[in-house]
Amino acid sequence: MGEINIKQLASELNLSAATVSRALRDSHEISAETKARVMEMAKKLNYEPNPFASSLRHQKSNTIAVIVPEVANNFFSLAIKGIEEVARAKDHHVLIYQTHESGELESSFMTRLLSGRVDGVLISPASHVASKDYFQKVSEKIPMVFFDRDHDDIEGVKITTDDYESAYSATQHLLEAGCKRIGFLAALDTLTTGKKRMQGYIDALKDNGLTAEPELIVTQCENNEPCRSKIRYFIARQKPDGILSSIEELALPCYYVCKELNLNIPKDLKVITYSNLSHAELLNPSLSTINQPAFEIGTEAATILFKMFSKRWYDPNITISLKSNIIKRESTQA
Amino acid sequence: MGEINIKQLASELNLSAATVSRALRDSHEISAETKARVMEMAKKLNYEPNPFASSLRHQKSNTIAVIVPEVANNFFSLAIKGIEEVARAKDHHVLIYQTHESGELESSFMTRLLSGRVDGVLISPASHVASKDYFQKVSEKIPMVFFDRDHDDIEGVKITTDDYESAYSATQHLLEAGCKRIGFLAALDTLTTGKKRMQGYIDALKDNGLTAEPELIVTQCENNEPCRSKIRYFIARQKPDGILSSIEELALPCYYVCKELNLNIPKDLKVITYSNLSHAELLNPSLSTINQPAFEIGTEAATILFKMFSKRWYDPNITISLKSNIIKRESTQA
DNA sequence: TTTATTTACGTAAACGTTTACGAATAAAGG
DNA sequence: CCTTTATTCGTAAACGTTTACGTAAATAAA
CATH class of the missing domain: 3.40.50.2300 (Response regulator)
Incomplete structure (x- = not known):
């Protein structure tokens, strides 16, 4: 994995790991001079903070999951394009899962996402349905947005078309x-x-x-x-x-x-x-x-998901419908 | 994030976290009876191990990155489909990044992947090239496979067409x-x-x-x-x-x-x-x-990447060419 | 001058797993 | 009976970061 860690970087600078960590996050507790030294050395040594340690500590992943039936599909690939662009702007990572229309696979993906691997889920559900319990289970724990497809007997935030x-x-x-x-x-x-x-x-x-x-x-x-x-x-x-x-x-x-x-x-x-x-x-x-405005569905769904992250979204059960052409x-x- | 952790699960069972961990991984050090108890309780409490803790400890992510110019493209979406399927079979996760043909973006993605976030990279490089240093830098640290596109002045494992x-x-x-x-x-x-x-x-x-x-x-x-x-x-x-x-x-x-x-x-x-x-x-x-056999390029590239993971691939500089139709x-x- | 406050940094604990090491018990061998 | 070995589990340290808390020095207020 990554070569150099924050401790080595710190010892290189005769500083503590705490100070380096704070300097890198531009904390007010660190002098401008020290910050500059840290930044320079970090760049010089190609330091990249370990995302797992960071996620473990912060209890957030900076990652979202996109679950779709297929990637190789004119609609979904466009939607994913939109989602990725929004995620990029928010500095988040995007995990992709294909269900191939299988409810079982979907269920397995979803329940495994409860581990904290992602901060939120964008899903276009499979047409072959096994059970539906997992939708409820997941959306109780992490923000989730349906896009394009949804089940009428499942509550949730939904971006669909007319x-x-x-x-x-x-x-x-x-x-x-x-x-x-x-x-x-x-x-x-x-x-x-x-x-x-x-x-x-x-x-x-x-x-x-x-x-x-x-x-x-x-x-x-x-x-x-x-x-x-x-x-x-x-x-x-x-x-x-x-x-x-x-x-x-x-x-x-x-x-x-x-x-x-x-x-x-x-x-x-x-x-x-x-x-x-x-x-x-x-x-x-x-x-x-x-x-269907596939790209816009993607961006809209992702945008709302990020609003849910920052608690700027309160309605847990709403369907937003975009116009088809x-x-x-x-x-x-x- | 995830609700219940291994310690709570352990205390529920009057066992140590170590034992539970071993039981879940089916270690020979644990009695069949205990394993059964652990499994049952884990299922009952919907226990999902925290992937960040696990990755941090193991120093591996079980994740691969796919870097492409665009997702909404007949070729790339098909290739990604193939990649995802192989990754699925290997129980790995797939991160997607779009460069929009920008070398700067590509460079930024690549260097940040050096943090250990992924175990390997599949890349179809952007056409607008800034610098090329990062290809070398990344491939020195983690397995990397070019697919469809490549630079002739960069060494590496490459899956292309004729x-x-x-x-x-x-x-x-x-x-x-x-x-x-x-x-x-x-x-x-x-x-x-x-x-x-x-x-x-x-x-x-x-x-x-x-x-x-x-x-x-x-x-x-x-x-x-x-x-x-x-x-x-x-x-x-x-x-x-x-x-x-x-x-x-x-x-x-x-x-x-x-x-x-x-x-x-x-x-x-x-x-x-x-x-x-x-x-x-x-x-x-x-x-x-x-x-072009887009799907096959995807599966082939991914398959080779996984071979590199398990050291069943030794040639660091080879181009494999698939036939177009x-x-x-x-x-x-x- | 003394005391209070600010600035800048270090120490150590915590996130949730995994695993080296050790220990207790039981089974086997003498 | 004692010793050895196998079985089964626990303790504690480690992965790399972040942050609450503490502290020393410098500055300001009294």
Whole structure:
């Protein structure tokens, strides 16, 4: 580990470790002259204080944890970017954990964070839920903020987007583009996020005199290979003329499937999806998206976490909703 | 921080802290009966050992650092995914740092890691270089692996891809598709990575009886807004009929620019680029890519780092090159 | 001058673990 | 029976920092 410690540095200067420690933290108890001597020698010897000793003594880690389903995801990588930048400004370190949508893994990460390894947690929960006890347990001990995803039966500080409204608007948009038979590719249906998106879809249909038929809602279709064939079967069988996808990973397979089935987007099937694809405009056809402010969600969540650290945040149970941006492109053209 | 510590746990059991510690680590010095009692009570009281005390004592952190230019990037997020998975399997924690291509930031991160905060470092260096001393300084103290990017004048363990060969092949591919005037969008030219890509381009031209004309090489064009206008000017002025881009971020602007200039890809201009875009196939036209095995680079780099930890790796100066995959699509069709 | 206050530093304890060393008991060997 | 060895556990020191407390000298107030 680190080479030189504060005692060696102190003896080099004929000072006590206490004085050196205080000098380095610019304490008023130390003379300017001594401070200068200490600083110089510290730089000369490349002294770096041992963070574990420091954390042990202070009972704080200057570290936060970010728990996400996946890093390699347009939304989460952007959110993490935002989080890291805020943490950097606050001189904190960022630990990353991937759950791969597993509740068990998530539970294991969370409970192990109770050791004091981090001062706070930013989490976007896994969709496959085992137990939920650990959320409560952790948030009782250390500040915690949900971002993007959350459970409606868990209290906490939550940064989300306008999932209901955006799904409603997107459905409305499909209807206005002439769709009569709109399919919904569900995901995250164990989470508030997914439920709201579905409810927005259902209500928009209802408000337009239509009913959401169960056979038009595709569920249990996560990110793996059977997914595409399930979608192919759905499109071939149900012949929807519009699709609202609740995650990017389900929308892009539609493009491939339409090629296979010789269907034209948007003539035969219009597609709109939640997505943070930065180049949706370059797709063929360009893809209409519900774009979530991923970066801002990250910065906002992190900012609030730091406010919780400094007790400048008092509401333990609040949901802050940021606006998504619906961008209409060729894939939903009338 | 953590609520209960080992002393309280011990007193609860009428044992000494030492015994509890040993029991938890399954030491042979402790009777099976006692171990069981300890385990049970530890679970009951949700005991989590304080990692800082443990790290302080052991002089190891069970943590690795990943330093990258950006997290929100198709390549790096995939690499990080791979790294995290390997670290998970080894029960290590992963700290993330973004340099935003700044050498100063990178330097600051690196030198502060000398405190012992991490047992090893995985780094993909920033393109804007300040000094390079810190690479040497860090790698002398703790295991360090370069991935994807590196400096040719710095020794070390490096996981890269076949940059020279892939650039050569891509250029060859453009030539075979009929290009006579191939532009090169340079990036990372301070790094071995970028230099090799350019050399591959130059040599491929030379081997085909052509010379790389300076006005066909666009440099100093990083990821920001002036970038697109620079590319627009380049295409309008130099009228290349083929472009090899050394990073994804420079290739996609070509698509936008060609729309603006009413140029047809691939008829008027063929484009191929280094990229980890997962849906290059869906672009209009579908984009020919040099696909780097980002995930594998991540896992390979991490695996080697762990071998260095356990002294099962002896070569301090070696470059391991993984093969990139050139995927020819519509954007380079003859 | 004496006393009170300020300045500048040192001593030692504490943070929570781990582990070298030692000790007590039990089992085994003679 | 005594001695040796194995088993099981406790004591105390150590990891490197920080900080409450103490103290000596210098300065100010009386």
